[in-house]
Structures are given as C-alpha cells and as structure tokens.
Amino acid sequence: MTEVGPPESDPEALLQVRDLCKYFDNESGLLAGVQLDDEFPYVSRSTSDVRAVDGVSFDIKEGETLGLVGESGCGKSTLARTVLRLLEPTSGSVYFQGEDLAELSGEPLRRMRKNMQMIFQDPQSSLDPRMKVGPIVEEPMKAHDMLDEEGREARAKELLEKVGLDPQHYNRYPHAFSGGQRQRVNLARALSVNPDFIVCDEPVSALDVSIQAQVLNTMEELQEEFDLTYLFIAHDLSVIRHISDRVAVMYLGNVVELADKEELFENPKHPYTRALLDAIPVPDPRSGGRTALLSGDVPSPIDPPSGCRFRTRCPEVIQPDEYDMTEDAWRNVVEFQRAVERRAFEETDPDALRSRYFDDAVPSGDAGTLLDEALGHIERDEFEDAERILVERFADQSVCATTTPAYEVPSDLTDGRHYSACHLRRDEALASAVDEPAVDDAARPGAGATEADD
Amino acid sequence: MSEPLLSVRDLKTQFFTEDGTVRAVDGISFDVHEGEIVGLVGESGAGKSVATSSILRLVDSPGEIVGGEIEFKGETIFGLEEGDDGELRPRDEMLTEEEMRQRIRGREIAIIFQDPMESLNPVFTVGGQLREFIEINRDLDADEAKEEAIDMLREVGIPAPESRYDEYPHQFSGGMRQRVLIAMALACQPDLIIADEPTTALDVTVEGEILEMVTELQEKYDTSFIWVTHDMSVVAEICDRVNVMYLGEIIEQAEVDDLFYDTKHPYTSALLDSMPRPDRTVDELRPIQGVMPEAIDPPAGCRFHSRCPEAREVCREVHPEPRELSEDGEAPHTAACVKHDAFDVGYDESPPIETQATGGFSAGFTETGGEAE
Numbered sequence: 001m002t003e004v005g006p007p008e009s010d011p012e013a014l015l016q017v018r019d020l021c022k023y024f025d026n027e028s029g030l031l032a033g034v035q036l037d038d039e040f041p042y043v044s045r046s047t048s049d050v051r052a053v054d055g056v057s058f059d060i061k062e063g064e065t066l067g068l069v070g071e072s073g074c075g076k077s078t079l080a081r082t083v084l085r086l087l088e089p090t091s092g093s094v095y096f097q098g099e100d101l102a103e104l105s106g107e108p109l110r111r112m113r114k115n116m117q118m119i120f121q122d123p124q125s126s127l128d129p130r131m132k133v134g135p136i137v138e139e140p141m142k143a144h145d146m147l148d149e150e151g152r153e154a155r156a157k158e159l160l161e162k163v164g165l166d167p168q169h170y171n172r173y174p175h176a177f178s179g180g181q182r183q184r185v186n187l188a189r190a191l192s193v194n195p196d197f198i199v200c201d202e203p204v205s206a207l208d209v210s211i212q213a214q215v216l217n218t219m220e221e222l223q224e225e226f227d228l229t230y231l232f233i234a235h236d237l238s239v240i241r242h243i244s245d246r247v248a249v250m251y252l253g254n255v256v257e258l259a260d261k262e263e264l265f266e267n268p269k270h271p272y273t274r275a276l277l278d279a280i281p282v283p284d285p286r287s288g289g290r291t292a293l294l295s296g297d298v299p300s301p302i303d304p305p306s307g308c309r310f311r312t313r314c315p316e317v318i319q320p321d322e323y324d325m326t327e328d329a330w331r332n333v334v335e336f337q338r339a340v341e342r343r344a345f346e347e348t349d350p351d352a353l354r355s356r357y358f359d360d361a362v363p364s365g366d367a368g369t370l371l372d373e374a375l376g377h378i379e380r381d382e383f384e385d386a387e388r389i390l391v392e393r394f395a396d397q398s399v400c401a402t403t404t405p406a407y408e409v410p411s412d413l414t415d416g417r418h419y420s421a422c423h424l425r426r427d428e429a430l431a432s433a434v435d436e437p438a439v440d441d442a443a444r445p446g447a448g449a450t451e452a453d454d
Numbered sequence: 455m456s457e458p459l460l461s462v463r464d465l466k467t468q469f470f471t472e473d474g475t476v477r478a479v480d481g482i483s484f485d486v487h488e489g490e491i492v493g494l495v496g497e498s499g500a501g502k503s504v505a506t507s508s509i510l511r512l513v514d515s516p517g518e519i520v521g522g523e524i525e526f527k528g529e530t531i532f533g534l535e536e537g538d539d540g541e542l543r544p545r546d547e548m549l550t551e552e553e554m555r556q557r558i559r560g561r562e563i564a565i566i567f568q569d570p571m572e573s574l575n576p577v578f579t580v581g582g583q584l585r586e587f588i589e590i591n592r593d594l595d596a597d598e599a600k601e602e603a604i605d606m607l608r609e610v611g612i613p614a615p616e617s618r619y620d621e622y623p624h625q626f627s628g629g630m631r632q633r634v635l636i637a638m639a640l641a642c643q644p645d646l647i648i649a650d651e652p653t654t655a656l657d658v659t660v661e662g663e664i665l666e667m668v669t670e671l672q673e674k675y676d677t678s679f680i681w682v683t684h685d686m687s688v689v690a691e692i693c694d695r696v697n698v699m700y701l702g703e704i705i706e707q708a709e710v711d712d713l714f715y716d717t718k719h720p721y722t723s724a725l726l727d728s729m730p731r732p733d734r735t736v737d738e739l740r741p742i743q744g745v746m747p748e749a750i751d752p753p754a755g756c757r758f759h760s761r762c763p764e765a766r767e768v769c770r771e772v773h774p775e776p777r778e779l780s781e782d783g784e785a786p787h788t789a790a791c792v793k794h795d796a797f798d799v800g801y802d803e804s805p806p807i808e809t810q811a812t813g814g815f816s817a818g819f820t821e822t823g824g825e826a827e
Contacts, residue, residue: 213741281687342613
C-alpha cells in the first residue's frame with residue numbers, strides 16, 4: 001500500500017488526482033547549485049527542490065464544488081495549475097474523464113483543454129486591455145474551432161447576458177468595467193467553450209464584500225444551469241464555507257484534511273484545520289474573538305519537516321513513547337523547545353527559565369535529565385547545543401516526526417468520507433476500520449501510515 | 455466626557471482633476487479619545503485613505519483640503535478662517551509644515567500602511583531603518599538607538615531579533631514586515647497611530663496574531679488608534695467605536711456592539727448581510743446591488759439611495775446629515791438616514807422608488823469610461 005493521500009478512489013469521479021507532485025528547481029542557470037569544496041572532487045552539484053505540491057490525491061465528482069483552502073504559500077495555485085497541466089507535474093497522475101492528463105501531450109491535450117477552464121484572481125490583468133470584451137469571450141471558441149463567426153458573436157452575447165452583463169457591452173473595452181464586472185467577463189470567457197470543469201483561483205478575493213456576494217451568487221446560478229464542476233481556491237474560509245460541497249485543507253504542499261463542508265467546519269479533525277478555523281474573525285463583536293492562535297512561521301518547502309509537516313507548529317504534538325511525562329510537562333517541553341529555536345528570550349539563568357516555562361509541571365526521569373542538560377548549555381550561552389538536544393531528543397522522537405499520517409476517520413455529521421492526516425486520529429480510524437474491514441485498506445495500521453521517506 | 459485627543463470637524467478634501475472635482479471626503483466629523491481604537495470602515499473608493507492622509511496633511515496635488523478643522527491635543531493641524539478680502543486662508547495658530555514634520559508626524563501621530571514592502575526601503579537593513587528612525591525622533595545616539603530598536607523588534611514578536619536586525623526587508627515574510635512597521639510606529643510612543651488596512655494583505659492566522667499583539671501593546675502603551683479597514687470582522691474584533699463611510703461621508707457612527715446589533719443605516723445592514731459567515735452556513739448571500747457611484751458626481755439626496763432597498767422618493771431629494779438617534783442614557787449613535795423619526799421629512803408617506811436594489815439584476819456601470827465605441 002503506497003497511497004499517502006486521501007484514500008478515496010471513485011471511478012465515477014470527473015477528476016481523480018493521484019499522488020500528484022510538483023517540485024520546482026530552487027536555482028536555475030548553468031552553474032545552479034554548484035558548490036566548491038576544499039577536498040576532492042572540489043566541485044559538487046546539489047540541487048534543492050522546492051516541494052510546492054507533494055503527494056496530493058483527491059477526487060472531484062461531477063457537479064460538485066471542491067473548496068481548496070490554505071495559507072499563502074501552501075501550494076494551492078501550483079496544485080490548480082498542475083491539475084490543468086499548465087505546469088508539468090513532477091510525478092503522479094490526473095485522470096480527467098478517465099484519461100490521464102499527465103500522459104497526454106500535443107494535440108490530444110489541447111483538445112482536452114476545451115473541457116477545462118480557469119478563472120484567475122486578478123480581474124485586471126487576466127483581460128487584454130486592447131481587446132474588446134466580445135472578442136475576448138470569443139477567443140477560446142476560435143482556438144477550438146467552434147462555430148462560425150456569426151455563431152460565435154451570438155454565443156458571446158448570450159453568455160454576457162447569462163453572467164449578468166448587458167449584451168450591448170460586446171464592444172466595450174475591459175477598462176470600462178468595474179472589478180466585479182471584469183470577473184463576470186472572465187466567467188463568460190471560461191464558459192464559452194462549454195467546459196465541464198472550471199478551476200477558480202481566488203476569483204473573488206480582489207473584490208469588495210458587497211461585490212463578492214454578487215459574483216458568488218452568479219457562479220452558483222451558472223453551476224446549476226450548465227452543470228459545472230468547480231475546483232474553488234480561496235484563502236477566505238467564509239467564502240469556502242459558502243460555496244463548497246466538500247473542502248480540502250492544504251498545508252505546505254499536502255492535503256491535511258478533506259471532508260464534506262458541514263463536517264469539516266463543525267467537526268474538524270486536524271489540529272491545523274482547527275487552528276485555521278479558530279483564526280477566522282467573526283463579524284460579531286459578541287463572539288469573543290479568536291482563540292488559540294498558531295505561533296511561528298510556515299517552514300520552508302525546500303526542507304519540509306519529516307512526518308507530519310504541521311508538527312513544528314502543532315499545539316498537540318504527540319509525546320515520544322520513550323518518555324513518561326504528564327501532558328502538562330510535555331506541553332511545557334514543546335513550548336520551551338520552540339522558544340529556544342526562535343531565540344525568544346535572552347535569559348540564561350536556569351532557575352528563571354524554569355519558573356517561566358515549567359511553572360506548573362516539570363518533566364521527571366530521563367526527560368528531566370535531558371532538560372537539565374539543555375538548561376546547562378543555555379547557562380553557558382551555548383544555544384545551539386541546547387537546541388540540538390531539545391530537537392533531537394524530544395521533537396524528532398515523536399511519532400509525528402517519524403511517520404507520515406494518513407487516516408480515514410468516520411464522519412459524524414454527514415455520509416461523506418473524512419480524511420485526516422493526523423496521528424491523533426489513529427485510534428478512531430482503527431476502530432472504524434474494524435467495523436467495516438472491507439471498506440478501506442488505507443486506514444489499517446501500517447497501511448495508511450507509511451514510513452517517512454527522509 | 456473628557457476632551458478628545460483628536461477631533462475632526464466637517465473635513466472636506468477634494469481632488470481637482472480634468473474631469474471635474476472629486477469630492478473624496480465630503481464633510482466628515484469624528485473624535486478619537488485617549489486609549490481608544492476607532493474604526494473607519496467602508497468599501498474601496500469610500501474615501502477612507504484620503505481621510506487619514508488629510509489628518510496628517512499628507513494630501514498632495516491635485517488634492518487639497520478645502521474645509522473643516524482638525525484639532526490634536528489642543529493644537530490646530532488644520533483650520534481656515536475668512537481673511538479681510540473674504541478669501542479663506544489658514545488660521546495663524548495652524549501648525550506650519552515644518553512643525554508638522556518635526557513634531558507631529560512620527561512622534562505624535564504615526565501611520566502604518568497596507569503594503570509593508572513599499573513602506574520599507576529594500577536596499578537598507580530592517581534594523582538600520584528602525585534605528586535611524588529612533589535616532590532622529592528620540593535624540594538617542596546610535597548605540598542606544600540600536601539597543602532600543604532590538605528591544606522593539608523583540609516586543610513585536612520577531613524571533614531572534616539580534617540576528618534579524620541585519621537582514622533586509624525581502625528576507626522577512628509579509629507578517630514579519632508588518633510587525634517591523636508596527637515596531638517603527640510604536641518606537642516613538644506616539645499618542646495616536648493611524649493604521650491604514652495593515653492586515654488586509656495577510657493570511658487570517660497572521661492577521662490574528664498581529665491583532666492580538668496590537669491589543670496587548672495598546673493596553674501597555676495606552677496609544678489611541680484609528681483603524682482603517684474594509685473588513686467588518688476586524689472591526690468587530692478590535693474597535694471600540696466605529697465610523698462607517700460611504701462615498702466620502704460618514705453615514706453611521708456608533709459603539710461597536712450597537713453597530714452590529716442595533717444597526718441604524720441601511721448601508722451598514724446591507725454590508726453586514728452581504729458577508730459570507732465563517733461560523734454558519736448561509737444558503738444565499740444578499741449582495742448590495744450595483745456599484746458605488748463615482749465621487750466626481752455623487753447622486754443627489756442620500757448618496758446611497760441608488761442602491762438602497764429601502765429608498766423612497768424623499769431620499770432622492772433630501773440630503774441627510776448624520777443625527778443623534780440614541781435615547782437618553784445610551785451611548786451616542788448617529789446615522790444619516792431619513793427613515794428615522796428624528797429627521798421628520800415625511801419618509802413614511804413618501805412612495806418607494808425603483809432602484810438597483812429593488813429593480814432586478816442589471817449591474818450599473820462606473821460613471822467614467824463607459825462609452826461604447
């Protein structure tokens with residue numbers, strides 16, 4: 001069993017993405033990555049890839065909207081472009097209506113593109129300022145040899161009306177339209193070749209809220225009328241909650257959770273999803289504000305953390321088996337380790353640090369000895385040694401660091417499947433796998449969780 | 455109530471363009487008291503940023519402040535009087551350009567902009583820029599200023615501030631850069647900080663951290679803020695009082711809880727209704743129809759009447775000034791809508807009119823550049 005992504009495979013699905021990876025070269029050029037050494041062979045070449053999308057799998061059923069959400073830099077747009085093969089995938093496959101897009105090239109791929117369209121974030125830069133709106137909408141039809149000239153014009157006018165513009169605007173230039181209207185032109189252009197599938201990359205995030213609602217409503221109406229399937233990317237969870245049927249949450253190139261909308265928002269089973277949900281501001285002064293915020297920055301996708309990629313910021317990292325600390329003591333150790341890594345304090349006195357970080361619970365036994373050692377290093381101003389001990393002996397020993405999580409857990413609120421890449425869900429996934437042993441292999445111990453490859 | 459820290463009265467800023475006069479800010483009044491976070495909300499084009507630049511007298515040609523008064527701690531930042539020849543001229547006690555530059559900007563009133571990359575110079579180190587700012591404004595020598603700069607960086611949550619001090623802006627993430635700007639704004643311990651959409655370009659998680667930090671620092675230094683934003687959620691989270699702007703005017707002014715739970719202006723309610731909610735599933739969004747008209751030629755009467763679902767004949771004729779609508783003992787709450795009894799212009803008898811909000815789907819064009827070929 002090698003599948004690491006969501007263990008779904010529905011042969012009926014319109015789009016099936018399997019283990020899709022997209023790496024970028026960090027450097028390019030003739031001498032990229034070349035390093036000089038003192039010893040033989042003197043010159044070495046090492047390339048470090050940016051792993052923008054790393055082993056993503058999901059299905060999109062016909063007529064549904066899959067929301068894709070994540071912070072900036074998590075790989076949402078790269079994923080979208082790779083799915084449409086606007087970017088060459090590094091590995092993995094994308095089955096669209098049964099054909100593997102990753103294998104196609106040349107004319108067959110071009111013909112396939114007729115069925116897949118994309119809408120971009122910036123309504124300003126995605127329309128040619130020197131073309132009139134009508135010809136802009138006709139352009140894809142021309143490229144795919146649809147209809148004759150008159151037919152195209154008639155269809156363009158019809159589509160302009162469908163997206164809520166006046167067909168009389170056929171002869172206007174994009175600058176005469178406001179942002180929301182330009183996004184409608186984009187919609188009309190995408191619809192012109194009668195596609196089945198539209199990737200929407202943050203289509204409303206550049207618009208004011210009042211306009212945002214107008215465009216979202218139009219998109220929903222069009223979906224119903226033309227039987228469209230959307231992959232809807234946004235960083236705004238409120239928009240995602242409004243428009244999606246199912247939602248995938250991305251973090252650092254991985255999908256960490258995928259479930260039906262209601263299930264994901266009301267019953268999130270990944271600490272990252274929970275943190276993200278807690279971080280959304282609610283337009284209500286009585287809501288009490290946001291709680292439990294994440295600390296730290298997203299790690300670099302060049303050298304992502306082993307195992308679960310969220311573990312360096314996760315508030316619920318699992319204690320390594322070899323220690324027997326109380327939960328509070330373990331949390332304190334984690335907090336202290338991250339503070340040392342961030343050099344968040346100047347204090348070097350062990351007692352002061354103890355009272356600051358281990359006020360309520362101090363680790364005992366082996367863990368206590370290691371902690372004393374680390375504090376000793378800090379007292380001698382050897383921050384790096386202290387950091388090494390804390391990271392190697394605590395953080396890297398956790399199951400979160402040694403194995404990559406991937407579990408299918410039971411859905412509590414809906415019938416749909418619920419995928420969560422978090423080791424905390426292991427028992428839950430095991431229990432449900434025992435109930436229905438035939439359903440999914442991926443949730444069996446050792447099957448869903450594959451060894452970390454680095 | 456005590457004397458306000460900043461008081462803006464009937465401020466008017468206009469831009470004189472070839473196409474005509476753009477009345478970007480058209481007679482707004484509001485106060486900021488000590489230790490208070492005052493929100494300024496509105497869609498793009500409402501005049502929020504022009505209003506804040508006017509407070510610092512940073513409006514450049516072709517823009518000009520043409521009327522109103524701005525008082526800050528008893529000093530006149532802007533004020534006009536009628537001269538002997540009947541022309542308006544600046545009053546004598548109005549601060550000179552030099553006083554503004556040396557005493558007010560940065561030291562007394564600091565400003566944080568939306569795009570942190572454009573506010574930091576890419577060819578100087580982050581620490582160097584912060585140090586220079588402290589050195590000049592607080593009369594410290596270079597070493598003391600550096601120490602202070604590192605302390606400020608730590609205060610705003612930059613990890614390992616000693617080593618990051620020597621890094622360049624491009625080595626910082628967006629959230630980190632915004633933290634540096636907040637450190638810069640706080641460095642001179644100003645009485646008032648104007649924050650112009652400082653978290654709009656950031657992810658929600660980062661935004662959350664920054665807002666939390668601002669709340670903490672605000673308590674610690676007792677600084678007042680004017681928080682400019684288009685995001686009602688941010689308003690709900692940090693503001694004490696809110697001014698809602700539409701097309702150059704403040705149309706509602708209230709304490710934050712009253713604004714959300716006792717909304718008095720149809721624009722504010724429409725804005726609240728049009729937002730998708732993160733905390734519950736909404737079946738259908740109710741957008742505000744149409745687009746905001748251009749400030750060059752605002753609609754007659756109430757400026758919102760062309761998009762207002764509750765518009766009546768009288769809204770086209772009467773231009774409402776904000777009026778106090780709260781009852782005795784309640785917190786002040788003003789709104790500029792004639793549907794309230796306080797206006798008494800015959801709204802109830804007036805027949806409803808056909809507007810974009812009541813009359814269907816066609817989205818209006820922006821006023822300029824809409825000509826067909």
